[in-house]
Amino acid sequence: MTSNEAAPPPGANTGAAGAAPPGRPAAARVTSRDVARAAGVSQAAVSLVLGDKWRGRVSPCKAEAVRTAARELGYRPNLAARSLRMGRTRTVLLVVPVLTTEFFARVYTGAARAAADHGFGVVLYPSPEGIGPARNPFDSAAATLDGVIASSMAAEALAALRDADLPLVMLDSDPGDDRADATVNLDIADGARQLIGHLSALGHRRITHLAADVPSWTFELRARAVADSLHGVPGAALRRQPTALSVDAGLHAAHAALTGPGPRPTALLCDDDIIAAGACKAVRRLGLRVPEDVSVTGFDDLALAVAVEPELTTVRLPAEEFGEAGMRALMTVLDGRPADTPTLPVELVPRGSTAPPVDAPGNAARPGGK
Structure with missing residues (x-):
């Protein structure tokens, strides 16, 4: 320090709790x-x-x-001082079954953006047991967290976290479960109905549902909505082929569906885009074509949906908006007010993987093609 520089007075706060505006000495904190x-x-x-x-x-x-x-x-x-005054850590835990799925990464992005607007941070926690019981990630969650958001988990799987008596918002979960303080959902059932409506309008009657073999509310809801939607379609025949959530599992499930006894299905309705990518591989390996011989649909509209050829007809889920809505609900609960329980709309995105069945006129033309 040179002789003409004034030293800060003893005890002066020179931290970064507030940035200095133009014209204000750099050491001064905006209060x-x-x-x-x-x-x-x-x-x-x-x-x-x-x-x-x-x-x-x-x-x-x-x-x-x-x-x-x-x-x-x-x-x-000054978040540290505010936390002491309010008795809050200003930290939220987001629990997801896995980190390897793009959908949950997008949910986190939306949740973190909404949290930042309120001066909160988000810790992302993939449950070691998938959708099974999630262990308390800290010695005492109540001492380090203000609340929990859980995506695609069952409330009973969060018993260890619920024991900490923390506010809980559930995403993509049973809205009738009163163990959560609020529930935010996507209109998954409507997405399934839109897919069935699309396939049946093209003329498909033999449809196999490549159903995720995961015991969760969201996949059980999809199965019911698919069956209910096809029930009133004349001449419709629905089969169900369970599969794990991977490309390889989707390939094997689709192969079994296409080579099994009875008439071959003209459409494979898949519970997500990853399964659908495997289904497309199975169709090609059997010497068949997508969509001229077999139509394939996905669910989620991941980046993968436009990486395959032909591009997947799928249901777009607004994952970032979903995460934002969940965080807003938790902020409302933390403020002691009743939270809304919205159901966010989803959107059918028709692409090249669906066309009329093989015995219908014009099946060789893909949507938008020649």
């Missing part, structure tokens, strides 16, 4: 008082707005002024 002064409101109003508890207590105009001032000043809350 909530600075934000209040710039916005022309009280510090209490700043606390309410930045803590997202302002509705009904601060006018929308003043709330916007606070947010603008905080943004322009570069204000960053």
Whole structure:
């Protein structure tokens, strides 16, 4: 330090709890008082707005002024001090069955984005037992976490975490399970109905469901919706072929379905895109064509769906929005308010892997082709 540089006074806070705005000495921390002064409101109003508890207590105009001032000043809350005041760690656990599926990575992305808006962090925890009982990842989850979001897990599998008496939001799980504080779902049943409607409109009547052999609510719901949707279609014949969730398992399940006794199915309806990729391989290995001889559908709309040829007809699941909705529900529960339990819509995405069955006119033309 040169002689003309002033040393900071003893005990001065030179940490990074708040960034310094232009024109302010670098060591000075932007405080909530600075934000209040710039916005022309009280510090209490700043606390309410930045803590997202302002509705009904601060006018929308003043709330916007606070947010603008905080943004322009570069204000960053002192999360450690806030945690001590509120008795919170500002950390949420997201439990998923596996890390190897793109869907859960996208759920995490959405959840983390929504959490950051509230000054929270997210710890991603793949259950060592898949959808089976999830162990408490810490000596005491209650001491290190504010809440839990679990995607595609059963509430009973979370007993160890529930023993910590933490708020719990379930994603893609039974909405009738009252052990969760809130449940957010995708309209999985409607996705299955859209697939059956698409295949039956093309003329398919012999359909085999390559069903994920996983004892979970979401896959049981898909199976029921497929069967119910096809029940009223004249001449329809539905078969079910269980399979694990992998390309290789999908290949073997599709081979069994296509070479088994009785008339060959004209369409394979798969519980996810990974199974469908294996099904496409099985069709080709048997010397058949997708979709001219056999149509194949997936579920999820992963990146894989457009990496295969022909590209997969599938159901698009808004995974990032799903994660965001789950995090918003948990924030609401933490604030002591009743959370919404939305069901997010899904979308059928027709692509080249489906066409009319082999005995229908024009089957050689793929959708959009010549």
